[in-house]
Amino acid sequence: IYEKTSSFTNDVIYTIRNRKVYSGASNFTSDIVFTIRDGKVYRGTSNFTSEILATIRDGKVYKGTSSFAKDILFTAKGDLTIEEFIAVWHAFLYIY
Numbered sequence: 471i472y473e474k475t476s477s478f479t480n481d482v483i484y485t486i487r488n489r490k491v492y493s494g495a496s497n498f499t500s501d502i503v504f505t506i507r508d509g510k511v512y513r514g515t516s517n518f519t520s521e522i523l524a525t526i527r528d529g530k531v532y533k534g535t536s537s538f539a540k541d542i543l544f545t546a547k548g549d550l551t552i553e554e555f556i557a558v559w560h561a562f563l564y565i566y
Contacts, residue, residue, distance in 0.1 A: 471557055484556055490515070491556055504559075506552060510535075511559070526555075 473481040482495040484503070491504040504523070505512045511524040524543060525532045533541040544562050546555070 471553060471560070483560060486552055486556060489552065504556075506555070524559075531559075 471482070471484045471486070472478075473483050479495050485492040485495055485497065487497065489506045490502050491506070492498070493501045493503050499515065502515050503513075505515055505517075506526075507517070509526045510522050511526070512518075513521040513523055519535060522535050525535055525537065527537065529547065529549075530545050531543045532538070533543055544558065544566075546558065550558065
């Protein structure tokens with residue numbers, strides 16, 4: 471995922487491989503920002519419940535492990551690819 475309309479390597483925000491999201495154009499384990507697994511967004515390479523940043527269910531993205539309406543961060547209409555999800559996630563975190 472590139473910044474704005476760029477296609478230069480220096481402007482890569484995230485690289486996605488095997489459901490892992492790396493910072494920039496990196497492919498080093500130490501640069502994994504998120505791991506998406508089983509409808510959960512984990513911090514880094516963690517698989518601990520305490521490291522769940524978001525839960526994805528029925529097009530809704532909830533804060534942490536919540537399933538309460540008050541904890542919905544955003545809703546996507548239709549299915550998103552992992553790349554689309556990360557782009558929306560980034561926009562939500564850093565722009566919205």
